[in-house]
Amino acid sequence: MRNLKILVVDDEEAFTNLMSDVLKKMLYDVRTANSGSEALAAEYESPADILITDIDMPDMSGLDLTEQVLQIHPDTIIIAMTGHGRIADAVDFMKRGGFDYLQKPVSMVAVRLAIESAVNRWRLKDELRQAEQRYYNLFENAPVGIYQSSAEGKFICVNPAMARIFGYVSAEELISGVTDIGSQLYLDPDDRKVFLGKLLNHKGWLSAEKQFFCKNRSIITVIIKTRMVRDDEDIPLYIEGFIEDITEKKKQEESFRLEMARAKEIYERLLQPSLPAMRGVGIYVKCLPAKAIGGDVAEILKLDEETLLIFLADVTGHGIPAAMTANTLKMLFREIAENSSDPAEICSHLSKTMYKTILPDDIIAAFCARIDLKSLMLTYCLCGVPSPVIIRKHERLSLEPTGFPIGVFGDAAYRNNILRLLKEDILVAFTDGITEALSETGEIFGSQGVKLGIGEGEESKYGAVDSIFEEVIRFQGTDEDFKDDIIILAVTLFEEDDSCSVKAWNRFCEPDRCFLKIKSRYVDVDGVSNFFIKQAAEKLKIPSDCLEKLKVAFFELLTNAMEHGNLEMTALKKSPEIYDSKDYLKIYLQRQKTEPYSERLIQIESLYRAGYLEISIEDEGRGFDLDCISDPTDTNNISRLTGRGIYIAKMSADQMAYNTKGNKVILSKRITKQ
Numbered sequence: 001m002r003n004l005k006i007l008v009v010d011d012e013e014a015f016t017n018l019m020s021d022v023l024k025k026m027l028y029d030v031r032t033a034n035s036g037s038e039a040l041a042a043e044y045e046s047p048a049d050i051l052i053t054d055i056d057m058p059d060m061s062g063l064d065l066t067e068q069v070l071q072i073h074p075d076t077i078i079i080a081m082t083g084h085g086r087i088a089d090a091v092d093f094m095k096r097g098g099f100d101y102l103q104k105p106v107s108m109v110a111v112r113l114a115i116e117s118a119v120n121r122w123r124l125k126d127e128l129r130q131a132e133q134r135y136y137n138l139f140e141n142a143p144v145g146i147y148q149s150s151a152e153g154k155f156i157c158v159n160p161a162m163a164r165i166f167g168y169v170s171a172e173e174l175i176s177g178v179t180d181i182g183s184q185l186y187l188d189p190d191d192r193k194v195f196l197g198k199l200l201n202h203k204g205w206l207s208a209e210k211q212f213f214c215k216n217r218s219i220i221t222v223i224i225k226t227r228m229v230r231d232d233e234d235i236p237l238y239i240e241g242f243i244e245d246i247t248e249k250k251k252q253e254e255s256f257r258l259e260m261a262r263a264k265e266i267y268e269r270l271l272q273p274s275l276p277a278m279r280g281v282g283i284y285v286k287c288l289p290a291k292a293i294g295g296d297v298a299e300i301l302k303l304d305e306e307t308l309l310i311f312l313a314d315v316t317g318h319g320i321p322a323a324m325t326a327n328t329l330k331m332l333f334r335e336i337a338e339n340s341s342d343p344a345e346i347c348s349h350l351s352k353t354m355y356k357t358i359l360p361d362d363i364i365a366a367f368c369a370r371i372d373l374k375s376l377m378l379t380y381c382l383c384g385v386p387s388p389v390i391i392r393k394h395e396r397l398s399l400e401p402t403g404f405p406i407g408v409f410g411d412a413a414y415r416n417n418i419l420r421l422l423k424e425d426i427l428v429a430f431t432d433g434i435t436e437a438l439s440e441t442g443e444i445f446g447s448q449g450v451k452l453g454i455g456e457g458e459e460s461k462y463g464a465v466d467s468i469f470e471e472v473i474r475f476q477g478t479d480e481d482f483k484d485d486i487i488i489l490a491v492t493l494f495e496e497d498d499s500c501s502v503k504a505w506n507r508f509c510e511p512d513r514c515f516l517k518i519k520s521r522y523v524d525v526d527g528v529s530n531f532f533i534k535q536a537a538e539k540l541k542i543p544s545d546c547l548e549k550l551k552v553a554f555f556e557l558l559t560n561a562m563e564h565g566n567l568e569m570t571a572l573k574k575s576p577e578i579y580d581s582k583d584y585l586k587i588y589l590q591r592q593k594t595e596p597y598s599e600r601l602i603q604i605e606s607l608y609r610a611g612y613l614e615i616s617i618e619d620e621g622r623g624f625d626l627d628c629i630s631d632p633t634d635t636n637n638i639s640r641l642t643g644r645g646i647y648i649a650k651m652s653a654d655q656m657a658y659n660t661k662g663n664k665v666i667l668s669k670r671i672t673k674q
Contacts, residue, residue, distance in 0.1 A: 036060025
């Protein structure tokens with residue numbers, strides 16, 4: 001501040017010299033002039049920061065000098081000196097923009113105080129000037145749009161970034177080109193009215209995601225943060241805010257979302273194991289994938305009519321890397337299983353291969369087992385997953401670990417354990433998503449929770465899989481936000497006789513899908529229908545009676561798949577003499593237990609969506625041509641016994657379609673909660 005330029009103007013040279021000496025001692029840069037015209041010329045040459053002038057001078061008064069200097073340099077701070085009795089001049093001086101005035105004779109103390117006051121004023125003006133410059137630079141160079149607008153929908157001011165966002169060359173073009181923000185920029189003009197209403201009733205800033213039209217009518221997505229500026233009496237004045245263009249970011253997010261959805265779809269297909277249909281074996285796999293893509297995998301292979309190979313694995317971590325590892329693991333397992341059925345050998349081969357491909361901190365916990373259905377021998381290699389359990393009538397056996405997790409060591413040794421099974425044993429294996437589930441208080445579900453879910457009695461064992469699921473969901477408090485995938489795999493052994501209480505249905509169930517593969521010999525149309533409708537009601541969170549019409553359609557189509565497809569009863573059904581007699585049911589039951597009819601498969605899949613259900617039923621029959629089915633409502637066809645089931649199903653579902661061969665039907669129905 002000591003380097004400020006001061007110009008002292010007075011027609012008395014002795015006075016200006018005196019002032020100059022005093023101010024120079026105060027280390028200011030001081031010049032003098034002895035007339036108004038001389039001072040004006042000095043101002044043109046090098047403007048002063050502070051001008052001290054006498055008002056009464058012969059050629060140009062201090063008032064005129066003040067007026068002209070401020071026209072040239074408005075920021076100049078001017079102090080006037082006036083004699084006694086010239087108060088009117090002092091008032092006129094202040095009106096013309098003067099800062100302060102001193103009465104003559106002037107004391108040096110008064111001059112010093114006036115100078116200090118002027119310096120403070122100059123400093124404040126300089127700080128304000130710098131702040132304005134910083135704000136201007138920020139406003140002009142900000143990467144986001146900054147604007148002020150009226151409540152009526154006209155821009156007051158905008159920065160260059162705002163103009164660029166909307167495709168205008170300059171801020172001026174945007175202001176002049178957009179006279180109604182609501183109708184010209186908003187994708188939905190009514191949206192601005194709603195948003196304006198929120199602003200009027202809100203104090204502070206509001207944020208929202210909006211879609212706008214650009215100048216070329218392309219659509220952009222922005223984040224807008226804005227507020228209503230009000231006066232001291234809370235009267236709305238204008239709107240100001242910021243706009244950030246997130247169009248590209250949204251595209252990237254959508255692209256990433258689609259990629260992740262695709263990856264999740266591929267992973268969920270990977271989750272579904274083969275469900276080989278073999279005599280004396282029932283397979284049930286149930287999974288609850290975590291929200292993030294995980295790395296759990298299960299597979300069950302039929303090596304021959306007497307041998308079953310089971311594989312269950314859990315890759316550490318989540319996301320696409322874990323899913324890729326799981327996919328590689330499953331493919332490699334299938335490849336190795338073509339040449340070896342020894343679980344320890346399979347695990348050893350997998351470990352050596354995966355050790356070279358997975359990241360150093362990745363681990364693959366696995367369980368591989370072979371079941372010889374003739375000798376009932378279980379040969380297994382358990383490497384890191386929680387101990388599987390064998391459920392017997394009044395006994396629960398936990399399998400013992402036999403080796404390190406896969407991929408930890410390249411030369412790890414693996415061994416088998418061998419255990420003799422009994423008919424009606426159930427082998428239950430699961431990933432650690434079950435045992436590591438946490439309660440709201442941070443407790444861990446653990447093996448104790450699994451035991452509790454399985455139960456102890458004979459009656460509970462066939463519902464063990466669902467019981468474990470129900471118990472872990474009850475323990476956690478919700479069926480959402482599991483930190484890890486959950487897979488439970490159960491293999492049930494049973495005697496094939498009329499007293500068998502096991503439902504020999506091979507099932508794979510997950511939150512939005514259920515798949516069932518069942519041989520004709522085990523099909524109970526009522527039981528299967530009740531199972532799928534009950535499952536659908538639970539998944540869609542609606543009462544079962546809301547699906548009564550769909551149950552009718554499902555029943556009719558499943559009956560058709562059995563009678564006309566797998567059991568080939570069509571010709572018999574066309575004969576009223578046989579169809580109306582006990583012989584029809586006798587032949588039906590006989591074929592259901594006689595090859596090749598009994599070994600044919602029925603495959604059923606249901607997909608659950610919000611407010612939507614789709615079910616497909618496929619048999620292994622020869623199929624039929626839907627166009628050749630007679631219309632049962634035609635009076636000429638009243639005596640015919642074919643086509644009624646399909647007609648009833650069509651009436652009960654929203655849509656129904658067959659494949660080209662005619663052995664697979666897909667029916668769908670929109671679900672309205674009641």
